Amino acid sequence: MILKRILLLFCFGLIICTAKGQQFVGEIRGGVKDPELNRVIPAATVSVYLMQDSSIVEYTLTDDAGGFKLNKLPLKTDLFVSASFVGYKTKSVKFHIKDTEILDLGTIHLFKDNNIIEEVVILAPVRMNGDTLEFNADAFKMDPNAVAEDLLKKLPGVIVWGDGTITVNGREISSLMVNGKPFFGGRTTVATQNIAKDAINKVQVYQKERNSTDSISEINIQLKDGKSFGYFGKAIVGTGSTNKYESDLNINAFNKRTQVSTIIGKNNVNKESDDINTLLEASTYKGAQLNTNYQTNFNKPGETGALRGGILLSHDLKEYNSQKEKNTFTLNYLYNNTHQDVERSDHVLTNINSDNIQERLGQSLQNKKRGLNSFMSQYEFRKNNVDFSITGRLKQENIGFTGLNADSVQALYGNILSRRKNSEYNNGKSTNAGLDFSISHAKRRDNETKIPADWEIGYIISKTNNRENRLLESNFKSYLDPTDYFDVNRDNESLIEGVTHKLTAKWGDFWNVFTKRKDYNKTLFLTNNIELGKRYVYDDVYDVIEENRIQNALLSFNRTEHTIDWKPGLTFQHTFIKLLSGRFQKEGKLEISADYQMFSLKNASDRHFQNFDRLYRNINPSIAFNYKNNQIDEYVNAINTSFHISNEFPTVDDLFPIVDTTNVYGIRYGNPDLKPAKRKEFQVDFSHRKSKKTAFLYKANLKVGDINNFQSISMEYDASGRSIIKPVNVDYHKYISIGGNIDKAIEFDQNLLLLKWRSSWTGSKTPMYIIFDDEVNVLQQTTNSIVDADVNVTFNYKNVLDLNANYGLYYLHSRKDDTNPLKNNSHRIETKTLFKPSNQMTIGSNASYYNNVFYGTAQKYTIWNAWVSYRFMKQNNLELTVSGNDILNQNRILNVRNLNNVISQNQTNSIGRFYMVSLSYFPRKFGK
């Protein structure tokens, strides 16, 4: 019922907004000319303003003949048109359109003024500067608290999508720069939703590759002189029902060469992220958006609390203005401490044979604590044809886990066969450190030396150290055989220590060494990838029997693994371009490569059966073909195909594992006879993009694969529901996935309707062994099918109302040779509304309706949140927000999954209903 109302509101909104957008029908035309030189002035800026407040109504550039035409002008309103061009005095002409008509303003004469300083005179909204379209920010009168995004939305051909993506004439921009550089980590919204519109001098739109006919556009926000330094951020405190709270403080400061961000915060409302860039995105001045990654996550199991702090620093060691140069040091540190309480129930159906389906029901309580220290520092240098970077990484995690779990297995709709109870306490610490080094050199075309001089070298060293203490109490009882039970109380300490060296190298071009004539369309490269690994694994296991700790000799072990993965190879590329000026450009690239892989695994263990050596040798060929057909001003079609062969090698835990039988519903055995699997995969994807002002894009992709010697499993079930999993090689594993998506933007008046459709189907066939209670071991084929579809409609009405509706379907189908299929499906309908009746007030609502059908049984629930916020102070720096979260108190999350002969559904609690009042302050200043 609620959902229907929301949908009705959405449709009503559409109708109202569409009807309201039909008021501007006046049109003017004319020309701009220099009478002294008797010449027309192409690319002069012609703008129409309201007499009343000089706010801009429409603008354009004159055509080749100096002519202009502007429509959608208001009737019966006093207006003036202003014509301007570099080096000329700006001239304005008043006019008034009485009725629906075309008003001819004749020729506007501009006179030269050599005393005008170029930058002062350019107050017109738009001009062409060479091949760069420049929009003058000051020409757009907007709310004094507007930000860069508000300005971008006013620019013709620019669409700011709900997820922050920006397209220019239908094509996604590759990056958004501020003063020619990435801004605070490069996330678009950090720049567009923070930078005050009044701090912007101009917005420049240009092609990234200036010589290409179909290169990607880039946007640069040029700040005003004196505004190239400043600070902005957000401080928020909030308190709510059921002891909920949140607090965050984010301060960002920048000048021409340095950008620094600090963030610190604590909450218990499921707001969490390990990525400092995501945290920055969530603290923008612009505030609530339809889609943001950092908000109370109602899809996160349980209740999560987080305490975090971080810093992001970027400093140019030398000032530079060109992207051809770089001399930058960056540092990124994040501390994130979280705790999570989860209540979970599992429902698992296992299809054993035509008349035997086992059902497992489980309940668990979990408490997870995690402390993360993540540090990254990087130095990047680029000059002329040399690129160099060195990156240091350190990640340290402390993890504590307490879990109580009880589950039982029964025949479907039958009697209980067995049950298990576990209580577990884990305490672990892991450290991962690494150093990445890369340098590359591109040979200059005028370098005539025969020695190939294009090369790239990369080296990565990674060290890991994981320690874990685990206490486990587990008991199992079979209801079929009273003698079949166990009770264990175990205490173990494990350590994994490892170091990996990875060296990648590429050297060429040899084609022009071996051939007489220069042919820049063909290249031949040598490649060499080598990875050396050493890992020490130690597990000391004790059984606690009547308070005595007795070492478990079967489970305790220590071993050292040495791996070498060496892939010397050869890559040949052939590119071709066919073009007819102004009509099409067709580009193709064929890449054929092969590497000779030698993979060696050497294991030394105190458990003799784990002492073994393996050496595998393979040739891995691959071929790829990419083709792009750019029909100028019409469309761009691109097709990419590839076929490659690769190998997947069994690990020591697949071959000779230490087997722990306490995990009764999934005891993992090894198989010393396992062979490497060989994957053959073919991929093709196609995209079509219209080269029009508004976006229209569709894509389709196909992936088909077959894995020889696929590492499948042999599942052995006993009458009590116990299961043993053993890896086995089977002849094949075939899979196919077909997907597609459509993006379409429709712009009318000042409103925007965005449509997105995504869907995919994945099917696979996997042979596996299923053995029940010592029956004959028979190979059976399981067929899995998954459909995942998503339709999304977003409507934006004059920046006052944002509406979004989304429908998602997830359908799972699994069948084994001799049995009926197991089916799951899940439907999701979401609506989001953001209403901004004034610059101070925002009213938002989002509702998500879920309908999960698991083996014929449906479960439905709706999560509904609503909030209202109001901004105070002159600069709207202070925001008060009142929110209701999960107002219907559904407090659950349902997930479904299929794997071979098993389908499962789990339900966890979520954060539940809470109401909150929060106060935010946005400190911000650009320039003095």
Add this chain to the structure above:
Amino acid sequence: MYTNFINQKRKKNMKEIRSFILRAYSKSRSQRIFLFLFLTFLSSLSCLFVIGQNHPVHKIRLDPDNARGGNVSDFFDDVSFIPLETNKESLFGKIYQMQVTEECLIIYDSETYAILIFEHNGKFRAKINRRKPNEYFGSFTLNRQDHEIILKTRELLLFYDYNGVFLREQKIDLNLGRILHLGKDSTPRYAIHINRPTKASKKDSIAYDLTFTDDFQELTKELFPYNSRNEWRQYNLPQNIFTDQGDGTFMFSFPYRYNVFEMSSKGIVQEFNFVFPEKYSLPFGFATESSFAQNRKEHIFNPKPENYNHYIFLGPFYRYGDLVLFFGDRIVSYMSNHSDFIYNLKTKDTFSLNLLMGTETSGFMPVLQASQSQKMLAVYQDRLYTSMSSANYMRALERLKKDGKEIEDKLPSINNKDNPVVIISTFKKGIK
């Protein structure tokens, strides 16, 4: 390689003089200064050697910002639009070079690597394709007396008639550069623009930008010397320096220099020396001083914004009576809009051909578009030849329709994927 070849063919007396001088000043710091002075002397001597007398030099001060506009009818009596026939065989990309003869229009398209021959009414006549995939000819020249199209590949001269029929081939010793046929009876018969070599020579050595030959066996004359120790291929630009005016006179100019020469079979007959405002000019001595040799490439291919507008090449260049017409190529090509100029030697007025307003004479269409960086294609007899891509032509027609202009019969309708439209503008009588 080029330098070696030139050295072999150089006249003995010149060689001896130079060797003597170089030997005398070897390893001396003053050697360079002397060599520079000597080259200057040699250069003037070479010119004298060809023309036999001082040629007139027109010094032209031209300010692009003050180029005048006007109407198409101020310069032309008639403008006609000729769509070039489009079929599977005749489809091509862009007109990179066009020469006009009594019989036909001959076009070189570097996108399809083909020579296309059309009738004056646009009807497709013939096409000359590459004979093998790695056979390149960057341009063509005409033997107008024998009605031959001459193509130069690495090893051969290929001769075709105006119907595209292959006539013969002539082996040439070495690949020297772009060629110009000066006339059947001219001595020498060919001018050759020699690309500067790929590597600088290890010691001071004189090479020449322009040479002449009759048979590609021996060089008969050499002009415009430079020291190949300082100058190598970073000086080269892809533009064709020669313009064949179709009346036995030819124009040529060199990269980074603002003087344009008019040449007949007898030698250089006059010179046009341009001076541009500072914002449009390369630094003084940019083309000749060795101090620029090292950073010339950086200046041109990685320019600073304040240098975007510098002119790097003047051409194609035409003279029609007292009018000179030329295109100015700037460092950044997209800044070269409105760079097709008409300069009146008598009145010293400058006009921008791109900014002439279409009038009834042209069906209200321009003869060159303002927003495109285009070049004039040919001046032949009393006509100027320009072109417009089919898509731009159709867009311009659409704009005329929207402006309420009646589309005249002289503006044929085409498909926007067709071959370009050639615009033939007949000069106003007496405008010479």
